Structure formats: structure tokens, C-alpha cells
Amino acid sequence: MFEPSRIKNFVFVQKIIKSELMYLQKISLANFKSYEYESYVFSERVNCVVGENGIGKTNLLDAIYFLALTKSSISNQDALSINHEAEYMMIEGSFEIGESGENITPITNNQSLITISIQRGQKKAVLRDKKAYERISEHIGKFPVVMLSPNDTDVIRDGSEERRKFFDGVMAQLDSEYLENLLQYNRLLLQRNSLLKQFSERNYVDDLLLDIYSDPLVEVAVKIHQAREQFVTQFLPLFKKHYATLSDAREEVEMIYESEVGAENFTQIFRKNRPRDLAAQRTTMGIHKDDFAFEINGFTLRKFGSQGQQKSFVIALKLAQFEMLSQQKGFPPILLLDDIFDKLDDRRIQQLITMMVDGTFSQVFITDARPERTRQLLDNLGVEVKYFEIVK
Known part of the structure; x- marks a missing residue:
């Protein structure tokens, strides 16, 4: 005990x-x-x-x-x-x-x-x-609800999509506005990607039509980025506290939010990136490309963390989620x-x-x-x- x-x-x-x-x-x-x-x-x-x-x-x-x-x-x-x-x-x-x-x-x-x-x-x-x-x-x-399962370390080993999925799931239970913005972004992204593919297949581009989807996509992306930044600021101290308890404070851990959307001139960068999007037939910039880097003692957790350290990292993530939900809902999940x-x-x-x-x-x-x-x-x-x- x-x-x-x-x-x-x-x-x-x-x-x-x-x-x-x-x-x-x-x-x-x-x-x-x-x-x-x-x-x-x-x-x-x-x-x-x-x-x-x-x-x-x-x-x-x-x-x-x-x-x-x-x-x-x-x-x-x-x-x-x-x-x-x-x-x-x-x-x-x-x-x-x-x-x-x-x-x-x-x-x-x-x-x-x-x-x-x-x-x-x-x-x-x-x-x-x-x-x-x-x-x-x-x-x-x-x-x-918070769930701990054997496959949770996938959030460490797999690609950025798995990490976004985890944090989006945490934030969706905390903030209904964030969830609505995320759903709207995904709808706009799907529509814009479909349009880019049509332009490629038909060998023409209607910039005004593309703007109808691009402008609101950027607007919602900025809102989501700001919400993720604010969330990480609140979540990180809770996570570090729980990891320290699990590990007897033997290691230093870090979680870094990585996003292109944080650039001051992101709107201009997004517009200049249009030729690349047309060539790729999909939207190549946005919050759907964000990642959360996990580190231990200054090194990448996925490459240098032991199985025990990775398990402790994941449990600390879930305990921080549990604590944050308890604080904001007024009762434990x-x-x-x-x-x-x-x-x-x-x-x-x-x-x-x-x-x-x-x-x-x-x-x-x-x-x-x-x-x-x-x-x-x-x-x-x-x-x-x-x-x-x-x-x-």
C-alpha cells in the first residue's frame, strides 16, 4: 500500500x-x-x-x-x-x-x-x-467515461492520427463547442478535398469556389488550435504530477503540441500552399496535421522509452483525463x-x-x-x- x-x-x-x-x-x-x-x-x-x-x-x-x-x-x-x-x-x-x-x-x-x-x-x-x-x-x-485498455500504448507507438484522436476524445467530453468546431472542420475538409480532386480530374481550377471552403476551414482551424493550446496548458501539469507519482519522480516527461496553424501568418501560408494542395488532390495543411510529441528525459518516448515507462506515460495521461473531467463536471467519470x-x-x-x-x-x-x-x-x-x- x-x-x-x-x-x-x-x-x-x-x-x-x-x-x-x-x-x-x-x-x-x-x-x-x-x-x-x-x-x-x-x-x-x-x-x-x-x-x-x-x-x-x-x-x-x-x-x-x-x-x-x-x-x-x-x-x-x-x-x-x-x-x-x-x-x-x-x-x-x-x-x-x-x-x-x-x-x-x-x-x-x-x-x-x-x-x-x-x-x-x-x-x-x-x-x-x-x-x-x-x-x-x-x-x-x-x-x-475514461477507459484503460491493453492497446492504449498505441497512442505512443502509432502515428499522429492516433494521438489527435485521443486528445480530441478527451476535449470533446470537456467542451461541447470544441466538438462542434471539430465536426465542422472535418465536414469542410471533406468537401474541400472532394473539390480539389474534381479540379485535378477536370484539369481546371475555380479559385472563388475553392475560397468558399478554404476561408471557413482556416477560421475554424484557428479556433481549434487555440483550444488545443489552452487545453495542453491545463492538462500538462496534471499529467506530469501523475507520472511523477507513478515513477517516483525518476524521469522528466514532456508533451509538446506541434502545429503549423500557430504561425501568425497562417492564413497567408495556407493560401500560398494552394498549388501543393491541387497537386496532392487534398488539403496538406491544417489542424488535421497536428501532433503531440511525447518525450522522456529529453528523448522521444516511442524510441527510447521502456515498456514500463510507456505504460506509466499512458496511465498518467488517463489519470490526468480523469482528474480534469472530475474538476470540470463536478463528479468523477x-x-x-x-x-x-x-x-x-x-x-x-x-x-x-x-x-x-x-x-x-x-x-x-x-x-x-x-x-x-x-x-x-x-x-x-x-x-x-x-x-x-x-x-x-
Whole structure:
């Protein structure tokens, strides 16, 4: 167990939990991936999903993620979440947000029923208390969630797109205006790229027509860039604090936001870049080319960081996300821990368990293929633990 000084950074979260709490009370699934028809009622503290590998444990966590963010944590295509023998899928869950007392039991509750359904060949439907949102994006951030999974180190090893995707996901739950700007940028980018391709195929250029897409694209790009800069300024101290705790402050880590959009004369540079865009048949400058450089002791983390350092880096990113969401929402997000006991060493596992006990985390979902190990780790937590065994 960690000494009190090792966990003092998380005291503020305990105070938040004692004033307000959010948790998923129950979920019902119909034709979602490996599930035909299932319903579960959850503990507001710790929920352990156990069973053999390949049985559907991760799919249950993915359903919770889908319910909160209207998309899968695994696949970019909604249709892949429909059971292969079915024509539709549905997820329905009941969230509760309310004031809480010292025992972290809600005193006053505000229940919301969220329903997400997909019919093959049709658009996704998202309802709150049986009423559809005007825009699905309005749902994002209402029921925040943070997920730790074995593939998280891809954000370090893969290209810039993976890092942008991670930080866009973090910011989307924090700032609805940022999400709307990002969606608008992606629409404009798609339209501008389509136009550039048409010009190349037809061997002519209509500069005025191209300006109709270029000018608003640049305008939104500048807004997104400013939001990302501000976010990094707030996020970086939290991230560094959590990494120092995980590593006993043995290394110095850095996260650097890299973007061409920050140039004072970006609008002029973007215009001068038009011949290059026409030759490439796509937009070659903009916030869709941004990156976040990860460093350890002044060196590139991807090349020079050990596996342990990379894991600590990713966990620190997720803990900083958790803390930032807790601060801005007024309650902790739901935490999803997918198959982490096999991937983390005893020390990092112990820290996460300590945070479950001390009140840092509120509702937690854990998957594990070894029930006996889970019970050994969690049975003496001193908080409510509920087990769900998934069988064929």
C-alpha cells in the first residue's frame, strides 16, 4: 500500500465525490456484438466482469463506452456493433447523478434513461428519456467515461492520427463547442478535398469556389488550435504530477503540441500552399496535421522509452483525463479497466486499487479472465464489489 503522502494529490476528488456522484445503475443489451439479450444491474462502486478470454467481457465494457460516447471504443464502424445474425442492435442504460453523503450513497437522484439503437442501413438513433437529441453530439460529455485498455500504448507507438484522436476524445467530453468546431472542420475538409480532386480530374481550377471552403476551414482551424493550446496548458501539469507519482519522480516527461496553424501568418501560408494542395488532390495543411510529441528525459518516448515507462506515460495521461473531467463536471467519470491485471506490474495495480479505496474513483468496471486473482486483489477493499461471470 502507498503511504498517505503518495496519494495526497487525489484528496480533491474525494471532496467532489462527497458532493455529487454519477453512476450507471443498469444496462440492457439487444444484439450488441456477442450479446443477444442481456440485462445487468451494477454496483455504484466496483464491478468485476470475469470469464474466459473471448467470451464477451470487453464487449460489455464497450457497451458502456458506447452508451456514454455514442460510439464503440474498438471499431469506427457502427454496423460492426450489431450481432452478425441480427438486423439491429440496442443499448439502454439508466444513469443516476445526485448529491452524495459520506458513504457515497446518493441522497437526491436525477435519473436519465439513455437508448442507442442502430438498424442496418439506417442512421444511429440516440435518445435521452425517450426523446431524440437534435444533434447526437449534444450527448457527448453528459455522462463522462475514461477507459484503460491493453492497446492504449498505441497512442505512443502509432502515428499522429492516433494521438489527435485521443486528445480530441478527451476535449470533446470537456467542451461541447470544441466538438462542434471539430465536426465542422472535418465536414469542410471533406468537401474541400472532394473539390480539389474534381479540379485535378477536370484539369481546371475555380479559385472563388475553392475560397468558399478554404476561408471557413482556416477560421475554424484557428479556433481549434487555440483550444488545443489552452487545453495542453491545463492538462500538462496534471499529467506530469501523475507520472511523477507513478515513477517516483525518476524521469522528466514532456508533451509538446506541434502545429503549423500557430504561425501568425497562417492564413497567408495556407493560401500560398494552394498549388501543393491541387497537386496532392487534398488539403496538406491544417489542424488535421497536428501532433503531440511525447518525450522522456529529453528523448522521444516511442524510441527510447521502456515498456514500463510507456505504460506509466499512458496511465498518467488517463489519470490526468480523469482528474480534469472530475474538476470540470463536478463528479468523477466512470472508469473502465479492460484486462489490465495481465498488462500492469504489481506496483501499478496496487496504486489503482488504492485509488478505488481512498475515494479517488467512484464507479469502476474491471474485466479479468482469472476470477481467483480478481477476488484476491479486491475482496478486502472495504467497498462494495459486485461480480458478473460471463459464460458461453
